[in-house]
Amino acid sequence: xxxxxxxxxxxxxxxxxxxxxxxxxxxxxxxxxxxxxxxxxxxxxxxxxxxxxxxxxxxxxxxxxxxxxxxxxxxxxxxxxxxxxxxxxxxxxxxxxxxxxxxxxxxxxxxxxxxxxxxxxxxxxxxxxxxxxxxxxxxxxxxxxxxxxxxxxxxxxxxxxxxxxxxxxxxxxxxxxxxxxxxxxxxxxxxxxxxxxxxxxxx
Amino acid sequence: xxxxxxxxxxxxxxxxxxxxxxxxxxxxxxxxxxxxxxxxxxxxxxxxxxxxxxxxxxxxxxxxxxxxxxxxxxxxxxxxxxxxxxxxxxxxxxxxxxxxxxxxxxxxxxxxxxxxxxxxxxxxxxxxxxxxxxxxxxxxxxxxxxxxxxxxxxxxxxxxxxxxxxxxxxxxxxxxxxxxxxxxxxxxxxxxxxxxxxxxxxxxxxxxxxxxxxxxxxxxxxxxxxxxxxxxxxxxxxxxxxxxxxxxxxxxxxxxxxxxxxxxxxxxxxxxxxxxxxxxxxxxxxxxxxxxxxxxxxxxxxxxxxxxxxxxxxxxxxxxxxxxxxxxxxxxxxxxxxxxxxxxxxxxxxxxxxxxxxxxxx
Numbered sequence: 001x002x003x004x005x006x007x008x009x010x011x012x013x014x015x016x017x018x019x020x021x022x023x024x025x026x027x028x029x030x031x032x033x034x035x036x037x038x039x040x041x042x043x044x045x046x047x048x049x050x051x052x053x054x055x056x057x058x059x060x061x062x063x064x065x066x067x068x069x070x071x072x073x074x075x076x077x078x079x080x081x082x083x084x085x086x087x088x089x090x091x092x093x094x095x096x097x098x099x100x101x102x103x104x105x106x107x108x109x110x111x112x113x114x115x116x117x118x119x120x121x122x123x124x125x126x127x128x129x130x131x132x133x134x135x136x137x138x139x140x141x142x143x144x145x146x147x148x149x150x151x152x153x154x155x156x157x158x159x160x161x162x163x164x165x166x167x168x169x170x171x172x173x174x175x176x177x178x179x180x181x182x183x184x185x186x187x188x189x190x191x192x193x194x195x196x197x198x199x200x201x202x203x
Numbered sequence: 204x205x206x207x208x209x210x211x212x213x214x215x216x217x218x219x220x221x222x223x224x225x226x227x228x229x230x231x232x233x234x235x236x237x238x239x240x241x242x243x244x245x246x247x248x249x250x251x252x253x254x255x256x257x258x259x260x261x262x263x264x265x266x267x268x269x270x271x272x273x274x275x276x277x278x279x280x281x282x283x284x285x286x287x288x289x290x291x292x293x294x295x296x297x298x299x300x301x302x303x304x305x306x307x308x309x310x311x312x313x314x315x316x317x318x319x320x321x322x323x324x325x326x327x328x329x330x331x332x333x334x335x336x337x338x339x340x341x342x343x344x345x346x347x348x349x350x351x352x353x354x355x356x357x358x359x360x361x362x363x364x365x366x367x368x369x370x371x372x373x374x375x376x377x378x379x380x381x382x383x384x385x386x387x388x389x390x391x392x393x394x395x396x397x398x399x400x401x402x403x404x405x406x407x408x409x410x411x412x413x414x415x416x417x418x419x420x421x422x423x424x425x426x427x428x429x430x431x432x433x434x435x436x437x438x439x440x441x442x443x444x445x446x447x448x449x450x451x452x453x454x455x456x457x458x459x460x461x462x463x464x465x466x467x468x469x470x471x472x473x474x475x476x477x478x479x480x481x482x483x484x485x486x487x488x489x490x491x492x493x494x495x496x497x498x499x500x501x502x503x504x505x506x507x508x509x510x511x512x513x514x515x516x517x518x519x520x521x522x523x524x525x526x527x528x529x530x531x532x533x534x535x536x537x538x539x540x541x542x543x544x545x546x547x548x549x550x551x552x553x554x555x556x557x558x559x560x561x562x563x564x565x
Binding site: 034035036055057058081082083084085088092099100103106109114116118135164189191192193194195197198 | 248258259260261263264265281345346348349350358359360361363365367459484485486487488489492515516517518
């Protein structure tokens with residue numbers, strides 16, 4: 001009996017086990033650098049293109065707000081699903097998340113936006129609200145009359161023959177103001193996202 | 204003399220061995236199961252309804268969230284369906300990177316399925332060992348894609364991030380560690396006498412029954428149906444010389460062993476991809492256009508098909524998803540569970556067919 005007790009103590013009362021038991025420490029949890037976390041600001045100047053908001057798949061996850069320093073994207077944690085599309089869509093590298101921004105420069109990849117305006121001519125009643133409300137039109141021809149008619153053809157949208165015509169779709173910024181101002185739901189703007197490799201350099 | 208009574212015993216919907224809720228109603232004579240019926244519908248998400256009318260960049264993330272375990276294949280099948288609609292070509296490097304990520308996802312899904320089976324037959328040691336290996340696979344997924352579960356890696360025309368040389372190196376090292384451990388655990392599983400007692404000859408699905416019940420995936424491959432593997436029709440897998448793992452026993456043991464063998468096979472496929480990986484672009488560009496298609500791919504649990512109809516702006520007008528688990532659950536309840544001689548084997552047989560209820564009910 002006594003012998004077995006000694007054998008038991010010799011087996012289990014090992015100094016290194018006792019030391020491990022008393023001094024065991026779990027390694028601290030670290031977030032690896034490649035983990036795609038919530039996007040953070042890099043400090044670069046936001047140019048208010050709003051591509052981050054257009055690319056975002058989660059409703060209400062990102063807003064671009066005006067601060068005393070200028071425009072600034074703000075991520076709403078809890079809505080954000082950490083997909084990182086806003087980081088890839090931003091033309092200026094304002095946001096960064098994990099290694100995404102680094103990878104974009106390294107692999108020369110980005111998401112590019114193009115816009116497509118569809119006008120349903122059967123529904124369009126030629127009120128010209130879209131052409132008047134369009135902020136791009138306002139920059140080109142501030143004197144546009146309330147019916148959407150103008151003398152220049154440089155405009156994005158213009159009314160001719162009583163119907164809305166899309167003249168220069170490449171000028172569209174995807175703001176959807178025309179869509180909101182159409183009383184008849186005749187105009188719709190589609191935001192087309194394209195994942196491209198080796199894009200043209202910004203001038 | 205012992206009297207046997209006919210009783211109807213419900214198993215579930217909440218059961219400690221099951222990851223997700225489902226109810227199996229067993230008609231029993233004593234402990235012998237005469238017939239079984241399954242009741243689903245405890246966790247309907249209505250995700251297909253949410254997808255309608257949204258552009259592809261939103262649906263891509265919703266598709267991943269159909270299933271939390273096999274999210275990569277949902278992304279892959281949806282995006283490849285869009286590519287087939289619009290005729291978008293994928294560069295070779297991107298196609299191989301897709302296979303790498305998909306096979307890593309398949310590995311972690313199979314390891315989780317085997318964990319769950321070992322846990323159900325009360326072999327917790329092996330179960331915990333398997334979960335430990337799964338972490339290594341998940342770490343590699345995170346290293347390549349930036350996230351562990353919802354990777355969001357595949358976009359029309361390519362993939363989102365390139366594989367860096369140092370990541371490829373880490374992946375190779377990790378793969379050899381995983382292969383070593385998986386081989387050891389496969390030996391433990393195949394040579395364990397108690398495991399054999401709980402697994403061999405239980406829940407048999409014959410080849411004819413598997414064909415009749417339209418069983419898919421590892422469940423069908425364990426019953427000798429190899430030609431149902433959709434990877435045989437995928438051009439990238441064809442170029443890699445893929446041939447499916449087939450076993451003929453059709454019992455619980457065979458289903459788990461098929462998964463173990465497929466994990467080793469996936470390791471081989473990933474190594475082959477890494478060897479063949481050419482230099483070049485990872486994105487070909489291309490905007491999804493209008494059209495409709497039924498496209499299927501091989502999820503870890505079997506054939507996954509998407510019906511997608513899009514308009515000219517890449518918005519999804521109609522979508523319908525058929526996931527593999529529903530066929531396997533039917534095969535399990537109507538064929539495997541019939542004749543199971545003990546109620547303790549009902550849970551393990553159900554788990555061995557790897558039911559994913561979140562997929563099934565979407």
